[in-house]
Amino acid sequence: MGTRLKEARIAKGFSLEDLQDLTKIQKRYLSGIENGKFDMMPGPFYVRAFIKQYAEAVDLNPDEMLELYKKEVPETELDPVQPVSSAPLRSRTIASSRNRFAEVLPKIIVALFIIVAIVAAWTFWQHRAAGPDVNDEPESDVTSIQQNNDVKPPSEGGEPGEDNETDTPPPEEEPAEPEQTQEVAFVSTNGQTSTYTLTGTEEFKLKITATGESWIIVTDQDGRELENKGMIAGETLDYDFTDQSSVRVRIGSTPNASLTINDQPLEYAVSPNEPGGVTQNIVIQFTKPQ
Known part of the structure; x- marks a missing residue:
């Protein structure tokens, strides 16, 4: 297998450095594949992955190369089982933060509800304390106010009491910005x-x-x-x-x-x-x- 891969690489005009840049596999591993030194690899899974990438880079059939590899290496070394790596620390940190937030959220809601209730009660009390008592005003003042409201101010160039209508255009509404979509x-x-x-x-x-x-x-x-x-x-x-x-x-x-x-x-x-x-x-x- 190693000989066929090497011959295909040379036929393509690739050096080991060129193949390293193309596949991102270290040159010493590529040389190990060509010379059948699989014991220097990180493990059987990585050997198969490297062989597959090597074969694709030089336009050989990856499955055929893997079959040759299986024939050259004893079955005891072909261990396809890889240990499951632990979940990334970043994912565990996010999950832990969400759990803590879920525990604190009900307390935050209750505290906000109490604060809103206190502010509403205080505002209502201030409004009641500052509002004038209509019953204490003199009756004559109320009558005078009502009479003054019935008299319309004179308009320019017109008789007193006539409506002075002005055509004021309504303010133009600014167009809403379109929402951004991913x-x-x-x-x-x-x-x-x-x-x-x-x-x-x-x-x-x-x-x-x-x-x-x-x-x-x-x-x-x-x-x-x-x-x-x-x-x-x-x-x-x-x-x-x-x-x-x-x-x-x-x-x-x-x-x-x-x-x-x-x-x-x-x-x-x-x-x-x-x-x-x-x-x-x-x-x-x-x-x-x-």
Whole structure:
């Protein structure tokens, strides 16, 4: 198997450094695959993932290479079971904060209700204490006020008592600003890389969910690698990239991984079932509203 992969690499004109840049697999692991030194790998799962990416990069059938690998390595070393990693610390922290908030919320509601009741009672009492007593006013003053209200002031150029109507246009209502709506739009595909834009929202929260075995590499806008790990079915990764302008996610097995942006599922522009759609790079460019 290693010989066939190496011959295909040389036929493509790739050096180990070129293949390292293309697959993001360290050169020493690529050399180990070519020379059959699988004991230097992190584990059997990673060996299969590396072989699959290597084969796709040099246009060989990944399944055929994996079958050759199984024939070359004893079954005792082919352990497909991977330990389930603990949930990310970020998810546990959020869950703990929500639980504490749920415990405190009823107390906050009761306290607000008491404060509103006290303010309403105080306002009502102030209004009663400051209001004048109509019965204490002299009767003559009440009569005079009523007579004055019956007499209309003279209008300019008219007789006393005539209505002075003025045509005052009603104030114009300002048009309401349209509500912003989140939009995830596909831009283009270049090789294994598909680019999308995220607009119409103030936040950028990304969730990666594995439905089977896959390999995930997450890189931020500055090119820093935030995640490089294998995932198994049921495992999730949560990130808050609100302060980032772009994010890159490399998926080793796209059919076994799904992406969600602010609870909106991302639809792959290149179908995972198409040739070349198994391993994809997803680039998301985020632009906040002005």
